[in-house]
Amino acid sequence: MxxxxxxxxxxxxxxxxxxxxxxxxxxxxxxxxxxxxxxxxxxxxxxxxxxxxxxxxVGAPCPAVDGGKIPWPAMPAVTGMAFARAGQALAPVGFRKVVPESAYSDVALPGVADPWKVCFQDPEPGETVEDPQFGTAYLKLAPPDAPCPERPYATLRP
Incomplete structure (x- = not known):
């Protein structure tokens, strides 16, 4: 301005x-x-x-009309995608950070988690993302050869 x-x-x-x-x-x-x-x-x-x-x-999209509601982006659905692809899908939203975490409590993430699949996401798909330049997306991942657990932080090998 x-x-x-x-x-x-x-x-x-x-x-x-x-x-x-x-x-x-x-x-x-x-x-x-x-x-x-x-x-x-x-x-x-x-x-x-x-x-x-x-x-x-700064960082907010312009409303369609003066005095209108800001058209913040909606969180895309990235579950089931490889982490690398999910990061690409989230780039247009403008998150400050995209943080990978293991979906399993007994499985550590590797140094590069790009091929791991997204099992859970926060924010949820379709949720409005206000001020994404200050926000973080959290993606819980499973190894490419393992199924997604029913809930986050389950154990893969009990």
Missing amino acids: EEAKAAASAAGYSVVSHDASDRDDRQWDADGWTVCFQASAGRRDGGRPVLDLGVVR
Whole structure:
């Protein structure tokens, strides 16, 4: 938003801003926001024209309309996929981290778990992922030659 304010000011505009989402958050730091919409807001005291910027927090997608709900992504279903493929499927969501864990309490993950299959996932498939750039996806994996357990942290070899 800082660049947009500077460009508008250089073009002769005064600038105001508002949260473009339905949350009505206050902007205390211009660097933490991205411009989604702009509209003329008349003139300030008969002087410079005013440009009103509709903004969302950096990392958030723009709503379809000013004041609308932010269209956060839904968690894709990655159970049954190899860990490497699941990581690719989760990349567009924008998670800060994707953490592999063993689905079995008595089986350690190898150094490279790419061929291991995803048995359980958190967040659940279809769950809305708000602020994924700050979130973590946890995937519980089983070796490629073992079945998935009925529940996380079961024992493979009792």
